[in-house]
Amino acid sequence: MIRLGKLTDYGLVLMSQVARRPPTELHTARDLAVECHLPLPTVSKLLKRLLRGGLLASHRGIKGGYSLAREPHLISLAEIITALEGPLALTECSTEIEGLCDLEPSCPIKNNQRIISQVLRGALEKVTLSDLIRPMRLIAIRDHRGNLVPTVSATSGRMQ
Amino acid sequence: MIRLGKLTDYGLVLMSQVARRPPTELHTARDLAVECHLPLPTVSKLLKRLLRGGLLASHRGIKGGYSLAREPHLISLAEIITALEGPLALTECSTEIEGLCDLEPSCPIKNNQRIISQVLRGALEKVTLSDLIRPMRLIAIRDHRGNLVPTVSATSGRMQ
DNA sequence: TAAAAGTGTACTGAATTAGTACCGTTTTAG
């Protein structure tokens, strides 16, 4: 199982909750915690990370709160996950940082690892926050080898 | 960062090491450990899991060892990862098992989570072991929104 | 100016994972 941390999952829930409301509306950490049934400190922590990632805008003060930094269809899953978990990669060796893996000098598949990570990222970049909040269809396409390849399609008709 | 366990990474190295040799050749856990610079107990553990996943065939006895259960181009990354880490999913809620997540009854994006997992799986099913052991090209395609979408292409001309 | 809301850091307990050890089973060479 390729795992996404629980916190990242919560983060997706939070983002989609904000995205579901009118773009001008401000959401306090407290309100979001109640609406999403999550503990306030956790929500607060996540909103901070999403802010630093440039996905949310914040407004301080007594009438403050958070709003989306961009329109939902311009925020990809890849960005959200990156903001919450750090650089999107399958293994440590596929990041830019060298020397993390003992096998690195002799690793026979190092180069391909990087490419695989990019394929994965490509898949996640295709899905946006606006896809997450509206009904999605799963369309299966048969590739040249006859395998079923699942792909998303929003009801709006957005395709790839 | 979407993380794959270190062990799974080792597993990919092991599988590609076996795949690089003639299909009839048997590989002992000891030999693979030396060739891949990994501790023997770890290698042994991984080979067992890959066997149970149906990706390797084993031969006992003094002249025993492991070989691939199928040709490299019929073994997908998705299968290898599933064998080593369990069902391929982004979050617990996207698996078949219900009731793991407190938010489940009220989770607004539960259904879409499942679909996202399937998209990801689709991407990993497209890459096979044979792709892993030969030079791969990364080809970028622009989708309808003008974004670059990375995709793999083996030098053999295999495409999707 | 006080209250409400965001900002940042640091700590602790829990859960997961990696790594190891041990003992059993199968096969084959001599």
Next chain:
DNA sequence: CTAAAACGGTACTAATTCAGTACACTTTTA
């Protein structure tokens, strides 16, 4: 027929990572 080499399974321990929390600070507005 038996000893050695290799696979097969389980269970345990240490290390790492992650989730969750607490606390002190800054900003804004009624």
